[in-house]
Amino acid sequence: MSARLAFDFTTRPLVPYAHDYAHGDSEPWHHHSCAQLIHTLSGVVRVDTAQGSWIVPPSRGVWLPAFTRHALHITGKVAARTLFVDPLARADLPAGCQVVQISPLLRELIVTSLPLPEIYAPGSRSERIYELILDELRSMDVLPFSLPEPQSARLQHLCRAIQQSPGDSWTLEGAARRLNLSGRTLARHFLRETGLHFSDWVRRARLAIALTRLAQGESVLRVALDLGYDSPSAFSAMFRRLLGVTPATYFPQAEKRTLR
Numbered sequence: 001m002s003a004r005l006a007f008d009f010t011t012r013p014l015v016p017y018a019h020d021y022a023h024g025d026s027e028p029w030h031h032h033s034c035a036q037l038i039h040t041l042s043g044v045v046r047v048d049t050a051q052g053s054w055i056v057p058p059s060r061g062v063w064l065p066a067f068t069r070h071a072l073h074i075t076g077k078v079a080a081r082t083l084f085v086d087p088l089a090r091a092d093l094p095a096g097c098q099v100v101q102i103s104p105l106l107r108e109l110i111v112t113s114l115p116l117p118e119i120y121a122p123g124s125r126s127e128r129i130y131e132l133i134l135d136e137l138r139s140m141d142v143l144p145f146s147l148p149e150p151q152s153a154r155l156q157h158l159c160r161a162i163q164q165s166p167g168d169s170w171t172l173e174g175a176a177r178r179l180n181l182s183g184r185t186l187a188r189h190f191l192r193e194t195g196l197h198f199s200d201w202v203r204r205a206r207l208a209i210a211l212t213r214l215a216q217g218e219s220v221l222r223v224a225l226d227l228g229y230d231s232p233s234a235f236s237a238m239f240r241r242l243l244g245v246t247p248a249t250y251f252p253q254a255e256k257r258t259l260r
């Protein structure tokens with residue numbers, strides 16, 4: 001488990017690591033003195049941090065800067081390919097937690113780096129692969145799969161209620177009445193504390209729940225209705241907008257990828 005690993009960057013700028021998780025596995029709260037990219041080939045990983053939760057669907061990744069305390073929760077059979085990166089390897093590595101798109105090139109570079117030697121000659125193929133990985137890490141596209149945690153207790157309570165009853169009709173005005181606030185006041189506080197508009201946060205919360213349930217084999221129809229969508233087609237349209245494919249095809253596609 002990566003929570004118990006130690007890393008030496010005296011001979012190379014990053015350490016690749018492969019680990020497969022079973023459904024229901026978890027890693028307790030921990031941190032590393034290096035940065036970390038967790039890339040999943042299958043299954044879904046939820047990464048909890050003090051700033052919020054980060055949902056990692058198959059074929060995507062999550063970037064964690066050095067010393068970020070986090071915990072992992074596994075849904076489905078997760079094949080993880082991780083890079084532990086010297087934070088001094090590049091000056092412009094990502095500074096915050098983020099879910100990222102893993103390009104086909106970066107995916108193959110990660111797989112290729114697994115058997116590389118720790119010590120290599122200057123100008124060698126191994127050095128060029130490591131350096132190209134570092135270049136690719138600086139240009140990863142950020143994806144909207146984070147659930148930022150608000151700071152105030154009342155907004156935290158509201159967010160928990162949304163996650164516990166995601167199928168309810170969560171409108172801004174309705175949520176504001178629960179807190180004895182005006183809609184305008186709630187919108188202002190919510191945006192200030194999470195960086196998201198209320199409706200966007202609700203949409204992301206529903207997507208996070210959908211990804212977890214679909215990874216467990218639940219039907220698109222059941223998930224869509226439980227999350228408050230009028231029809232599976234409306235849910236599929238939202239899913240396709242964010243992930244590029246329909247939910248009915250996304251997980252089978254991901255599982256058919258070659259796990260190396």
